[in-house]
Amino acid sequence: MRARFFFFSALVCLLFLQSIFAHVPYFESHVISNISVSQVHYFEIQQPGVREIKIISRGEPLYLMFAVPRIERLKNYRPTFELIDPNGNVVEHFSTASIEPRLYHEEFGDTYEWIYYEKEFPTQPGTYVLKVTSNGPGKFWISVGRVEKFSIMDIIALPVTVARVRIFHEEFPILWWGWIILTLLGLGVWGIVSLVKGGG
Numbered sequence: 001m002r003a004r005f006f007f008f009s010a011l012v013c014l015l016f017l018q019s020i021f022a023h024v025p026y027f028e029s030h031v032i033s034n035i036s037v038s039q040v041h042y043f044e045i046q047q048p049g050v051r052e053i054k055i056i057s058r059g060e061p062l063y064l065m066f067a068v069p070r071i072e073r074l075k076n077y078r079p080t081f082e083l084i085d086p087n088g089n090v091v092e093h094f095s096t097a098s099i100e101p102r103l104y105h106e107e108f109g110d111t112y113e114w115i116y117y118e119k120e121f122p123t124q125p126g127t128y129v130l131k132v133t134s135n136g137p138g139k140f141w142i143s144v145g146r147v148e149k150f151s152i153m154d155i156i157a158l159p160v161t162v163a164r165v166r167i168f169h170e171e172f173p174i175l176w177w178g179w180i181i182l183t184l185l186g187l188g189v190w191g192i193v194s195l196v197k198g199g200g
Helices: 002-021 151-158 156-168 175-199
Strands: 024-027 041-045 049-057 061-068 081-085 090-095 102-107 110-122 126-134 138-144
Touching: 024 126, 024 156, 041 156, 090 110, 126 138
Parallel strands: 024 041
Antiparallel strands: 041 138, 049 126, 061 110, 061 138, 081 090, 081 126, 102 110
């Protein structure tokens, strides 16, 4: 009984945390689909160059945000990007060089972001290409979509995911609530294993 209590307590905590976590995170994913679903994609650039990201549209509106994590050494990291439609036309060209970013605090993961770009516009069905040109090593993320939708695996993996996001922001990976959930899950798993062994 105690084991189940710990396990379900941890699950309830995860469900609560999921309700305040806005985006499904992905790392180094170069294809973005289901663009109506709220999601954020993290990228790290090792050297100057162009990173191409495919965005697959079924004709729904594209809500797009472009940001850089607030890390002091990235203050002068100023990428540009072009969004190219399925016909090869440049529909958006944006440079962060002369932009004063908006500072944003993501409370759930306790990270800070420099938001450079945010816009929603119509699309046609097909594959768009986002070309991000970097002037040097750096990090950026893009988010799309407004509909919050999580799978059970997304919820279970939430503590690990948040730790990865914080590492991306060069912060200590585990927050206070992470220790609580890990402890509850550990106690629950230990209790269930003990019950199984005892029953055998």
